[in-house]
Amino acid sequence: MVRRPLGPRPLAAREPVPLPDDATRFLLVVPEQHARFAAVELSRDFVEEEVLDGGYGLCTYVFAWDPEREPIRSLSRYLGAYGDLRMRPDLTTVTPIEDGVYAIVCDVEWPDGEPVRAAPRQVLTDELHALEELGFVPSVGIEHEVTFLDGEEPLTGHGVDYAVGGTERLRPLLADLRTKLAPLAVESARAECHPGQYEIVLRHRDALAACDDAMLQQLIIRDTAAEHGVTASYLAAPEAGQGNSCHVHLSLSPPAPEAFLAGVLREARALTAIWAPTWNSYVRLRTAPFSPRSVRWGTDDRTAAVRLVGHGATGTRNSCDGNAQLARRERATRAGRRAEFRFAGADAQPHLVVAALLAAGRAGIEDGLTLPPEGEEVATLCITPWEALAALEECKVLGAELLEQQTALLRAEIDAGCDAVTDWQRRRGALRA
Numbered sequence: 387m388v389r390r391p392l393g394p395r396p397l398a399a400r401e402p403v404p405l406p407d408d409a410t411r412f413l414l415v416v417p418e419q420h421a422r423f424a425a426v427e428l429s430r431d432f433v434e435e436e437v438l439d440g441g442y443g444l445c446t447y448v449f450a451w452d453p454e455r456e457p458i459r460s461l462s463r464y465l466g467a468y469g470d471l472r473m474r475p476d477l478t479t480v481t482p483i484e485d486g487v488y489a490i491v492c493d494v495e496w497p498d499g500e501p502v503r504a505a506p507r508q509v510l511t512d513e514l515h516a517l518e519e520l521g522f523v524p525s526v527g528i529e530h531e532v533t534f535l536d537g538e539e540p541l542t543g544h545g546v547d548y549a550v551g552g553t554e555r556l557r558p559l560l561a562d563l564r565t566k567l568a569p570l571a572v573e574s575a576r577a578e579c580h581p582g583q584y585e586i587v588l589r590h591r592d593a594l595a596a597c598d599d600a601m602l603q604q605l606i607i608r609d610t611a612a613e614h615g616v617t618a619s620y621l622a623a624p625e626a627g628q629g630n631s632c633h634v635h636l637s638l639s640p641p642a643p644e645a646f647l648a649g650v651l652r653e654a655r656a657l658t659a660i661w662a663p664t665w666n667s668y669v670r671l672r673t674a675p676f677s678p679r680s681v682r683w684g685t686d687d688r689t690a691a692v693r694l695v696g697h698g699a700t701g702t703r704n705s706c707d708g709n710a711q712l713a714r715r716e717r718a719t720r721a722g723r724r725a726e727f728r729f730a731g732a733d734a735q736p737h738l739v740v741a742a743l744l745a746a747g748r749a750g751i752e753d754g755l756t757l758p759p760e761g762e763e764v765a766t767l768c769i770t771p772w773e774a775l776a777a778l779e780e781c782k783v784l785g786a787e788l789l790e791q792q793t794a795l796l797r798a799e800i801d802a803g804c805d806a807v808t809d810w811q812r813r814r815g816a817l818r819a
Contacts, residue, residue, distance in 0.1 A: 390571040390599070391482025394525040394648035395592035397514055402477030405434070411485040414442060414473055415705055416494055418505045418603055419795060420663075421620070421735040426453045426473075427487075433475070442468035444494060447517060449791065450530035452798045453664075460794045464504075471495065476596070481569055481602050488604070491598045503787040506737035507594070512785070513741045514593055516746055522642065526740055527635040527724075529587040530732055532607060533579055533619045534559065534684050540624075540757045541616060547579040555583065566606050570599045579676075580628040581801040590635065593744070597736040600632075622662070622670040622731030629674030634740060637696075639725040642747065642756035647683060647692065647725060648749015651757075651764050654681045654691065656781040657714060658768040659796050660742045661729035662769040665771060665803040670731050672769050678728060683757075691767070693726040729767065738788075745783040771800050 391401075398424060405412075409557035412433045415423035424444060436442075447457050448471075471494045479491035493511070494502045501508045530806055534541040534556060541559075546552040552790040553560075560575070563586075585606075588599055604620060611618035622630055628815065638646065654661075662671055670677045676688055684690035730739045758764050768774040775796050781789060 390569070390589075390590050390591060390595065392591050393570065394523040394637075396518055396523050397511070397592075397594070398508075400476075400592065400594070400697055401765040403480050404429070405477075405480065406482070406488060408486060409488045410597045411488075412475075412559050412738055413483060413487060414438075414475060414492050415489050415602075415605075416444060416448065416492050417505060417598070417735070417737055418475060419504075419735055419738070420453050421601070421733060421789065423605060425489075425599065425788045426640040433767070434793075437473075437475060438477075441472035441474050441495075442492075444473050445469075447503060447578070450794075452795065452802070458798050461791060467607065472497065479598050480601075481599075482566075483606065487613050489602060491602070504791040505787060506735050507598075507742070509596060509785070509788055510597060510737040513744045513748070517709050517744055520748065520751060522638045522640070522717070523639050524593045524740075525574065525590045525592045525724075527588060527590040528600040528736060529585055529598050529631075529635070530600060530604065530620070530634045531583055531585045531632075532604075532732065533582045533621070533624045533630060534584060534611060535617045535619055536615070540580075541795045542577070545583070546577040546602065549577045552588050553577050558610060559616065560584075562610050563607060566610055566762065567597060567603060570606075572603075580624065583628075583630065585625075590637075590656055593740050594737075597599070597740055600715040600736045620732040622664065622667045622675060622733045626669055627675070628675045628678040629670040631677060631728065631738060632732050632734050632736060634727045634729040634730065634736075634743060635695075635724050636727060636740070636743060641765055643726075643751060645750040645753070645755045646747035647750070648744045648755035648757045649753070650725075651681055651683065651692065651812055652755060653742075653746035653781070655765040655767055656744045656777045657729075657746065657783075658774040659771075659792055661734055661767065662731055662771075662774060663735065663792075663795065663799070664731075664733050665799055667731045667733055668768075668774075671767055672732055676728075677731070677803060679767040679769065680763050681765045681767065683725075684761055686778075687761075688728070690761075693728060694723060695726055696723040702708075722796055739793075742784070749783050757774055766816065771796060771803070773798065 413424045439727045451462035475490040541555045571589045573587045683692040696782040
């Protein structure tokens with residue numbers, strides 16, 4: 387088993403690994419906009435003889451479909467004749483999925499070799515290139531929360547935050563996951579505060595690997611849960627008042643200037659649709675107490691949207707002394723410090739979440755922004771998809787092709803939500819009888 391490289395790593399330092407001797411099949415996977423993979427399984431011989439040099443086809447409509455795989459007509463560039471894009475395997479990402487089967491994450495290009503700019507992995511790659519031109523390389527750790535269900539019943543009957551007792555029904559599944567997730571370098575795993583909820587944290591690595599591995603982790607967890615007859619749900623709000631999140635721990639090398647964090651705070655509201663891409667996302671933002679909508683930063687403060695943590699993270703948060711405030715702000719740029727961005731739900735696309743954070747932070751650096759005082763609310767995240775759509779349409783830090791795709795997807799999500807008849811509507815209707 388090849389150990390995952392950890393810590394910051396520029397794009398040019400990513401090194402391919404040999405195809406494993408025991409591999410008989412390869413699953414070529416492409417991260418798409420709904421936080422899932424488009425995939426095709428191929429034999430080892432075919433991959434070695436044809437695909438490594440020539441790539442493999444993937445229908446263009448993958449980047450213009452809704453969650454039900456229905457095409458969104460406004461994204462005409464990706465429809466038309468429904469031709470092929472070309473998948474290019476990234477051999478730094480080879481990961482065991484099951485006996486003899488390995489996943490390889492792919493980049494995607496048009497037939498003329500132009501990158502697909504709306505592909506989430508390409509969006510992040512482009513942003514990493516831009517950030518490296520400014521002299522910065524990020525290190526990213528992603529923590530996802532997941533809810534394990536037997537039918538509609540959570541596998542724990544109550545919240546089991548940090549518990550050992552009460553997780554007995556989860557233990558056979560968790561034992562399998564320890565083995566299957568080992569290649570991804572898991573930092574920690576623990577029971578969480580809502581029924582059936584578990585949190586798994588990956589160790590810090592380069593941003594592209596962090597996002598690829600977060601999605602590979604979800605794939606492995608879903609498959610392993612299914613083998614145990616249960617469902618792994620990454621719904622942002624399993625119930626009102628509950629939240630499954632995708633928290634992103636991020637630091638830069640050399641340490642980020644204050645302007646980076648200031649840029650993220652400035653752009654956070656406009657990017658709500660990236661943090662909250664589904665109808666259900668807004669239940670999390672509106673009702674889950676540790677899904678803070680208030681855009682502010684705080685030192686080791688889980689009620690803030692941005693929590694500064696790491697070495698030297700403690701401070702006298704309630705002090706009004708100006709020198710203490712300055713000292714805390716200076717500590718925000720220290721080596722060993724990182725920011726935990728708590729905006730996104732577990733349903734968000736990891737590559738797009740990290741790319742949006744980096745784009746917003748880079749804009750802050752380029753504009754020379756000043757970090758607002760600790761605890762000061764500078765904005766609130768949007769609390770409805772309509773608000774998020776309006777804010778997204780005014781966003782200045784996303785590329786034009788991605789912006790077109792994301793606004794079309796959110797419009798489609800709004801239309802689908804408004805067209806649906808739900809149990810909630812039936813219950814409310816009965817109350818009017």
